Amino acid sequence: MVDTTIDLGSVRLKSPVLAASGTFGFGREVSSVYDLSQIGGICTKGLTVDSRSGNPPPRVAETASGMLNSVGLQNPGIDSFIRDELPNMLQMGCRIVVNIAGNSLEDYQILCRTLDTTRADVIELNLSCPNVREGCMMIGSDERQIRQVVSASKAMTTKPLWVKLTPNVTDIVRMACAAEEAGADAVVLINTLMGLAIDRTSRRPILHNNTGGLSGPAIKPVALRMVADVFRSVSIPIVGVGGIMNGSDAIEFLIAGASAVEIGTATLLKPSACLDVQNEMIAIAESDGVDSLKDYSGTLIAW
Numbered sequence: 001m002v003d004t005t006i007d008l009g010s011v012r013l014k015s016p017v018l019a020a021s022g023t024f025g026f027g028r029e030v031s032s033v034y035d036l037s038q039i040g041g042i043c044t045k046g047l048t049v050d051s052r053s054g055n056p057p058p059r060v061a062e063t064a065s066g067m068l069n070s071v072g073l074q075n076p077g078i079d080s081f082i083r084d085e086l087p088n089m090l091q092m093g094c095r096i097v098v099n100i101a102g103n104s105l106e107d108y109q110i111l112c113r114t115l116d117t118t119r120a121d122v123i124e125l126n127l128s129c130p131n132v133r134e135g136c137m138m139i140g141s142d143e144r145q146i147r148q149v150v151s152a153s154k155a156m157t158t159k160p161l162w163v164k165l166t167p168n169v170t171d172i173v174r175m176a177c178a179a180e181e182a183g184a185d186a187v188v189l190i191n192t193l194m195g196l197a198i199d200r201t202s203r204r205p206i207l208h209n210n211t212g213g214l215s216g217p218a219i220k221p222v223a224l225r226m227v228a229d230v231f232r233s234v235s236i237p238i239v240g241v242g243g244i245m246n247g248s249d250a251i252e253f254l255i256a257g258a259s260a261v262e263i264g265t266a267t268l269l270k271p272s273a274c275l276d277v278q279n280e281m282i283a284i285a286e287s288d289g290v291d292s293l294k295d296y297s298g299t300l301i302a303w
């Protein structure tokens, strides 16, 4: 029997596999496919203070080994989420990580203060969405603003705060260190990489928003490199995400230094992806003679 439990700071997960934000809704659809109590947790769609209808279509485009999306944070707003979705999610038997996105420092404070009174397990601060005009990635690409928003958010809640960073920066290590210094309990690496898809005949961008965020297997090497670099410089746990399609990919993230992983685009291809990845990790550990999945974490041997 392989031990799959991990402690991410004060949060114990029964498995290091979580569903990534924006690719799992609020878990309703996938809960009819398998019992969600088997996985480590679910990260909700990014929630804002007020509801948002998102960007006009087309909002997704397929690319070689991945996809571009410019959903633009379509969501029901935090109050509606707490009233209509959270009670159902709390019955699912896995950790509930609420992903929040704001235009400003004040938005993040309101969201954290509001969530503090709920039974959600973790707040994931989305400082990385590339598909909105204000806040988010603008904050996450500036060390000073990361410090300000993380410490202001931390002051509003006693819940563990994970900070999800954007890869669209020159130096991810500096951004992760800024988050750690400001009080983040973990960093989540990475959100999508900004990209462009063009329709040759019309000479127009395929996405209505022009650009979008690239996800899927195409970004895995970028994400792995960032996890490995950040692992050498921070002492808080890292949650790895980006292009994980199977158990071997997930274990590579652990080796690079992640304590847990999130699965995004793979779920859009196959709703059972999180559970499949988890089962494959267990099978690999059995064949490697590894007793506990946490034993893989941070074991990269560099040349």
Ligand SMILES: Cc1cc2nc3c(=O)[nH]c(=O)nc-3n(C[C@H](O)[C@H](O)[C@H](O)COP(=O)(O)O)c2cc1C
Residues within 6 Å of the ligand: 020, 021, 022, 023, 044, 045, 046, 047, 069, 071, 073, 099, 126, 128, 129, 164, 190, 191, 192, 214, 215, 216, 217, 219, 241, 242, 243, 244, 262, 263, 264, 265, 266
């Ligand atoms: C359609 C779509 C919507 C997303 N929405 C969010 C979101 O609301 N908040 C967030 O932090 N990340 C969001 N992401 C990013 C994913 O959570 C993840 O970081 C990224 O897709 C890389 O992982 P993957 O390659 O496994 O998909 C979204 C990704 C996709 C594909």
